Amino acid sequence: MGSHTHTVTDSGENLHQVTGPSWRIRARRNSGLIVSLIVFTVVVVVNRVLQPNLFDRPVLRSNLTTFLPLVLASVGQTMVVLTGAIDLSIGGIVTLVNVATVALFGAMSGRTGMGAILLPVIVGVATGVAAGAVNGALVAYLRLQPLIATFATNFIWMGLALYVLPTPGGSVPDGLCRVYRGYFIGVPNSAWFIVLTFLIWYLVRRRKLGRYLYAIGGSENSAYASGINVSAVRLTSYALCGLFSGLSGIALTADIASGDPLVGGPLTLSSVTAAVIGGTRLSGGEGGAAGSIVGAMILGLARNIIFFANVPPFYQDFVYGLLVIGALAIAAASGVRRRSI
Amino acid sequence: MVVLPYIEATGIRKRFGGVVALDGANFACERGEVHALLGANGSGKSTLAKVFTGIVAPDAGEIRVEGRTITVRGPADMYRLGIAAVYQELSLVPQLSVTENIMLGHEVESRGLVHESKCWEVAAGLLSDFAARLGRQLSLHIPVMDLSPADQQIVEIVKALSREPKVLILDEATASLRSREVEVLFELVRRLREGGCAIIFISHRMEEVMQICDRATVLRNGKVAATVRIGDTTPQELVKFMVGDVDTVGRQVKARVDAPVALRVNHLWSGRAIKDVTLEVRQGEVVGLGGLQGQGQSELLKAVFGAYPIEAGQIEIDGRQVAVRRPADAIQLGIVLVPGNRAREGLCLPRSVFENVTLPSLPKRSWHGLLSPRVERAAATGVIDRLEVRLGSMFQPASSLSGGNQQKIVIGKWLLSEARVLLMDDATKGVDVRTRHELYRFIRNLCDRGACVLMNSSDNAELVTVCDRILIMYEGEIVEELSGSSLTEETLVAASLRVEAGAERAGGFVREGKVHGEPHPHGDRQR
Numbered sequence: 090m091g092s093h094t095h096t097v098t099d100s101g102e103n104l105h106q107v108t109g110p111s112w113r114i115r116a117r118r119n120s121g122l123i124v125s126l127i128v129f130t131v132v133v134v135v136n137r138v139l140q141p142n143l144f145d146r147p148v149l150r151s152n153l154t155t156f157l158p159l160v161l162a163s164v165g166q167t168m169v170v171l172t173g174a175i176d177l178s179i180g181g182i183v184t185l186v187n188v189a190t191v192a193l194f195g196a197m198s199g200r201t202g203m204g205a206i207l208l209p210v211i212v213g214v215a216t217g218v219a220a221g222a223v224n225g226a227l228v229a230y231l232r233l234q235p236l237i238a239t240f241a242t243n244f245i246w247m248g249l250a251l252y253v254l255p256t257p258g259g260s261v262p263d264g265l266c267r268v269y270r271g272y273f274i275g276v277p278n279s280a281w282f283i284v285l286t287f288l289i290w291y292l293v294r295r296r297k298l299g300r301y302l303y304a305i306g307g308s309e310n311s312a313y314a315s316g317i318n319v320s321a322v323r324l325t326s327y328a329l330c331g332l333f334s335g336l337s338g339i340a341l342t343a344d345i346a347s348g349d350p351l352v353g354g355p356l357t358l359s360s361v362t363a364a365v366i367g368g369t370r371l372s373g374g375e376g377g378a379a380g381s382i383v384g385a386m387i388l389g390l391a392r393n394i395i396f397f398a399n400v401p402p403f404y405q406d407f408v409y410g411l412l413v414i415g416a417l418a419i420a421a422a423s424g425v426r427r428r429s430i
Numbered sequence: 431m432v433v434l435p436y437i438e439a440t441g442i443r444k445r446f447g448g449v450v451a452l453d454g455a456n457f458a459c460e461r462g463e464v465h466a467l468l469g470a471n472g473s474g475k476s477t478l479a480k481v482f483t484g485i486v487a488p489d490a491g492e493i494r495v496e497g498r499t500i501t502v503r504g505p506a507d508m509y510r511l512g513i514a515a516v517y518q519e520l521s522l523v524p525q526l527s528v529t530e531n532i533m534l535g536h537e538v539e540s541r542g543l544v545h546e547s548k549c550w551e552v553a554a555g556l557l558s559d560f561a562a563r564l565g566r567q568l569s570l571h572i573p574v575m576d577l578s579p580a581d582q583q584i585v586e587i588v589k590a591l592s593r594e595p596k597v598l599i600l601d602e603a604t605a606s607l608r609s610r611e612v613e614v615l616f617e618l619v620r621r622l623r624e625g626g627c628a629i630i631f632i633s634h635r636m637e638e639v640m641q642i643c644d645r646a647t648v649l650r651n652g653k654v655a656a657t658v659r660i661g662d663t664t665p666q667e668l669v670k671f672m673v674g675d676v677d678t679v680g681r682q683v684k685a686r687v688d689a690p691v692a693l694r695v696n697h698l699w700s701g702r703a704i705k706d707v708t709l710e711v712r713q714g715e716v717v718g719l720g721g722l723q724g725q726g727q728s729e730l731l732k733a734v735f736g737a738y739p740i741e742a743g744q745i746e747i748d749g750r751q752v753a754v755r756r757p758a759d760a761i762q763l764g765i766v767l768v769p770g771n772r773a774r775e776g777l778c779l780p781r782s783v784f785e786n787v788t789l790p791s792l793p794k795r796s797w798h799g800l801l802s803p804r805v806e807r808a809a810a811t812g813v814i815d816r817l818e819v820r821l822g823s824m825f826q827p828a829s830s831l832s833g834g835n836q837q838k839i840v841i842g843k844w845l846l847s848e849a850r851v852l853l854m855d856d857a858t859k860g861v862d863v864r865t866r867h868e869l870y871r872f873i874r875n876l877c878d879r880g881a882c883v884l885m886n887s888s889d890n891a892e893l894v895t896v897c898d899r900i901l902i903m904y905e906g907e908i909v910e911e912l913s914g915s916s917l918t919e920e921t922l923v924a925a926s927l928r929v930e931a932g933a934e935r936a937g938g939f940v941r942e943g944k945v946h947g948e949p950h951p952h953g954d955r956q957r
Contacts, residue, residue, distance in 0.1 A: 107547070107550045107551050107554045107570070108550075109546070109547070109550070109571070110527070110570075110571035111571070114527075114569075114571045114572060118527075118573070292543070295543040295544055296542060296543055296544065297537055297539065297544055299544075300526075300530065300534070300537060300544060303523070303525065303526060304523045304526060304530075304534055306525075307523035307524055307525040307526060308522070308523045308524065310521070311520070311521040311522055311523045311534075312523065312534070312535075313485070313504070313505060314483070314485055314505055314515075314517060314521035315505070315521055315534040315535035315589075316504075316505045316506040316508075316509045316535040316536070317506075317534070317535050318504075318506065374523065374524075374525040375525055
């Protein structure tokens with residue numbers, strides 16, 4: 090099973106074989122991800138039946154560029170939800186990043202070259218990190234309730250966005266959109282970004298930080314008693330959420346190629362939904378961002394299915410709601426092992 | 431040669447809300463010493479242990495390690511000084527694996543990542559020191575929530591050992607271990623002691639204290655009652671230190687052997703918590719459930735109230751067998767529960783006193799679903815007056831009352847529904863003395879009018895003051911009954927710790943034998 094094998098030799102008397110977790114244990118710990126992958130496969134098959142050209146390169150690319158903002162937002166949300174908290178200001182952050190970036194593009198419109206694209210992008214992402222850090226400080230150090238604190242900061246980010254860009258508009262350099270919609274060795278760049286996102290998550294998870302996100306979500310008191318700086322980890326989790334929200338904002342900007350002070354709103358609760366469909370428990374301590382990536386794509390494909398199934402426009406939201414409830418129910422059913430207390 | 435204490439606490443004070451947990455406690459432990467920390471329920475042992483590990487910040491006092499005064503901001507500081515603890519309530523994260531829990535907070539890293547296989551090796555090495563000696567293989571990778579309580583306890587112990595502590599605190603570390611496992615733990619403790627480790631041992635099992643400890647410090651009401659060498663003392667003496675000089679003034683109980691039986695519980699089994707419990711409470715009687723905390727007292731009351739599943743056995747009210755499946759069934763039969771956790775189970779804190787008092791009995795006074803404000807107010811006023819609740823207006827929120835007065839409201843709720851059997855689950859926790867006495871008087875009044883009371887209390891003095899009889903519970907069974915002259919605080923504590931009160935020599939323990947129903951042999955000899 091590719092599990093590592095080591096032998097303890099320094100303890101002398103009993104030669105103890107140290108092996109990695111069995112596939113059974115690995116499967117159980119990742120049951121949420123596995124179930125979401127199964128649902129994902131089903132959704133892809135259904136979509137393919139209804140839309141025969143689904144796997145054509147341009148269609149695939151256009152789907153992934155549409156999904157990417159939600160994928161990134163969901164990964165960000167997962168960082169926070171794993172600790173048992175929530176971020177209801179993701180939509181606001183994404184919006185703020187969108188308008189800030191577009192405004193900077195506008196201010197730098199005379200210039201050309203990489204700098205004219207990169208600088209606004211970097212400022213945009215930094216804005217996201219800063220907003221996330223503010224959320225984190227409120228929750229970790231002022232001890233405000235995550236739900237309410239981020240609900241309130243959402244208004245602040247939205248308000249700032251309206252101040253920066255009161256009406257939709259502005260333009261985005263062609264270069265950014267070309268990169269966003271481009272290909273690299275035959276694979277859409279948006280797919281590469283998803284792979285990159287997964288790699289970043291993998292590194293987070295393999296660091297102490299990742300372990301501590303799970304520990305705090307599982308039992309904050311135990312984490313504290315084990316000497317973990319709970320407040321610092323919480324702050325970091327929100328800052329990471331801000332980072333991914335910032336990246337989500339950039340992706341959205343490249344996708345719609347303009348600024349809109351109301352654009353991010355729906356992402357907030359969709360990101361929570363995607364995380365839960367992907368097997369992350371809202372109470373914290375279980376799940377992971379890999380599932381959330383899958384969950385976000387399931388949500389996107391569900392929209393496709395409704396469109397290609399020729400559901401009358403009037404009923405589209407209704408059917409979408411039913412599909413989401415179905416996905417959530419399957420995710421909930423996979424979490425069968427409950428603590429028995 | 432003067433041995434400097436390795437770790438020392440002086441003048442530690444801590445209060446939680448209105449409750450003083452530690453009131454100027456002093457404690458010192460040397461290298462190579464196993465030092466017992468003893469005391470009755472709520473004497474401050476666990477709080478003191480948590481002060482040492484940095485979880486509880488004391489209001490006053492100082493801690494010295496190797497003679498240097500230290501400032502503590504949290505557990506991380508204490509780990510750095512080599513202080514690790516096995517917590518009574520465990521410090522494990524249920525979802526994380528055995529290895530992840532053992533290494534939590536000090537993972538082996540390489541190039542910024544957690545080095546998983548190194549962590550497994552370290553954990554496996556530590557576990558083989560302990561679990562392998564039991565001939566048991568504990569998987570490194572399963573989540574600890576899938577382990578038995580005993581295995582979880584072992585993981586918690588190994589987790590503390592993984593910090594290579596210079597001071598090891600064991601807070602009820604043996605509570606869920608079997609005797610073979612305790613032996614292995616003690617072997618390990620002795621090895622650590624030889625290595626110069628200072629070990630603080632908290633346990634309610636007196637035979638363990640006598641077996642493994644060098645000295646003992648006894649806490650009583652947050653103060654140190656005595657520090658003694660184990661070689662110079664007996665379990666009986668230690669019990670006396672725990673209890674102190676008690677005055678039994680105020681105990682006014684009557685024998686009620688002729689009254690009819692109001693509540694009868696027949697061979698009741700429930701989960702792991704209650705094993706074959708049989709008891710009777712007569713009309714007008716107050717029966718206490720004593721023993722150490724968490725021996726099934728609370729579960730027994732909840733089972734009778736229908737809030738805890740019953741697997742086998744019957745409940746009879748006035749000689750008639752009844753089915754209690756839900757709290758609603760119990761209330762219908764006149765069985766009510768006064769919970770200890772007022773905020774969670776007893777009151778709607780933000781709502782008014784008036785609403786809280788009238789809530790459970792609304793249907794009795796409604797007319798086709800409508801309520802008369804006048805009748806409601808009259809009913810509430812009657813109860814509030816009878817209970818002498820101190821309040822400005824009965825329309826103020828329940829949260830604005832003091833703890834004691836809140837508890838009166840919880841009892842008042844049930845007064846209006848004319849309860850026959852009052853189950854009290856540590857109902858006076860955190861209630862001031864004066865209000866307590868008012869409540870005791872009130873309970874007596876109820877009993878004189880034909881009600882009966884079955885009460886659990888973590889306060890031994892309270893049980894002795896109020897109860898006609900006390901049933902001692904141990905691991906879900908009723909193991910002993912105290913009544914009449916055998917009912918003193920000393921016999922109660924001794925029976926809880928399963929020490930024979932008044933026996934002359936050390937080591938005279940009541941073991942697994944049942945002494946149910948028998949009067950205690952040496953009950954009043956030491957009084």
